[in-house]
Structures are given as C-alpha cells and as structure tokens.
Amino acid sequence: MTRTASIERKTNETNIQLKFEIDGEGQSNLETGVPFMTHMLDLFTKHGQFDLTVDAKGDTDVDDHHTTEDIGICLGQALREALGDKRGIKRYGNAFVPMDEALAQVVVDLSNRPHFEMRGEFPQQKVGTFDTELVYEFLWKLALEARMNLHVIVHYGKNTHHMIEAVFKALGRALDEAAMIDPRVKGVPSTKGML
Numbered sequence: 001m002t003r004t005a006s007i008e009r010k011t012n013e014t015n016i017q018l019k020f021e022i023d024g025e026g027q028s029n030l031e032t033g034v035p036f037m038t039h040m041l042d043l044f045t046k047h048g049q050f051d052l053t054v055d056a057k058g059d060t061d062v063d064d065h066h067t068t069e070d071i072g073i074c075l076g077q078a079l080r081e082a083l084g085d086k087r088g089i090k091r092y093g094n095a096f097v098p099m100d101e102a103l104a105q106v107v108v109d110l111s112n113r114p115h116f117e118m119r120g121e122f123p124q125q126k127v128g129t130f131d132t133e134l135v136y137e138f139l140w141k142l143a144l145e146a147r148m149n150l151h152v153i154v155h156y157g158k159n160t161h162h163m164i165e166a167v168f169k170a171l172g173r174a175l176d177e178a179a180m181i182d183p184r185v186k187g188v189p190s191t192k193g194m195l
C-alpha cells in the first residue's frame with residue numbers, strides 16, 4: 001500500500017497541483033513561486049523522508065500570502081488523504097531541531113481533532129522578501145486541513161532564517177514519526193477505535 005495523495009486546487013488567487021508521498025526518499029520537486037517556501041518545503045521533505053511535488057502559480061504580485069496559505073491547505077489535504085484510515089500508525093510525533101543558535105520543537109497528534117498552537121516570536125518581519133508572519137498562516141492551515149493537533153514552539157534563536165528553518169525540519173521529523181507504521185500497533189491507535 002502506497003500512502004500517497006494528489007491534490008489539485010484552483011481559485012481566483014492560486015492554481016496548485018501537489019503530490020505527496022509519506023514513505024518517500026526525501027525527494028522534492030518544487031515550483032512554488034515563493035523562493036523561501038521552496039527552501040522550507042525542501043527541508044521539510046528531506047527531513048521527513050517524504051516525497052513532495054508542488055506546482056503552484058499564484059498572485060505573488062500582490063504578496064506571498066495567498067500562495068503560501070494555499071500550499072498549506074493542499075499539503076494538509078494531501079497528508080490527511082495519504083494517511084487513509086491511520087491503521088498501525090504511531091499517531092504522536094515530537095522533534096527538537098537545533099539550527100546553529102536556534103532551537104525549535106514540533107509536537108503532533110494525528111488525531112482528527114484540528115488544533116494549532118504556536119509559541120515564540122521571530123525577531124525579523126521579513127526574510128528576504130518573505131513575510132515571516134506567513135509561517136503562522138501556513139502552519140495553521142496545514143493543521144486544519146490535515147485535521148491534526150499541531151504544537152510549534154520556537155524555544156529561542158537570534159536569526160529568523162535559522163529559527164524558521166528549525167521549525168520546518170522539526171515539522172518534517174515529527175510528522176515522519178507520527179505517520180510511521182509501528183508493527184506493534186494493531187488497528188487504529190485510539191481507545192475510541194477510530195481516528
């Protein structure tokens with residue numbers, strides 16, 4: 001069984017085609033139109049051992065908001081679809097990732113109960129041309145559409161690029177752990193009998 005999903009989403013603001021495979025080789029093929037997000041999704045894919053293809057065309061002449069947010073929506077939908085009935089998965093994942101002076105932690109529960117918490121401030125409003133507040137938009141739409149509980153903590157750091165990079169690497173690693181098939185898990189890992 002390959003745990004994969006393809007999403008196509010077209011609005012007046014963006015046109016996105018995205019393909020996601022949970023049990024991949026860390027390969028990405030990314031045309032996002034938002035270079036900083038390309039860099040972050042590349043790290044996410046590599047550190048999560050996923051495969052990810054994104055072809056996104058959006059109104060980046062306005063700013064990067066719609067495209068970044070909508071990629072989050074599509075990735076969340078793909079993750080949810082690829083997980084299927086969640087039989088045999090670990091369900092929870094937790095990763096700390098340092099990037100030089102920065103330390104980030106991501107904790108996930110693939111719970112079917114969407115929730116998003118984020119702690120920590122980025123010292124700079126921009127990394128290059130990218131608005132750093134869009135990291136929050138991306139992550140909470142991802143959590144909502146994947147129907148997961150996502151907690152992101154930026155413990156400390158000085159360089160905003162490093163801090164965001166640590167978040168995306170930790171996101172990949174935490175999701176990799178949570179989505180992993182554990183041979184000891186029989187059926188769905190919930191006393192309710194479903195997720």
Ligand SMILES: [Mn+2]
Nearest residue numbers: 039161162165
């Ligand atoms: Mn970097």
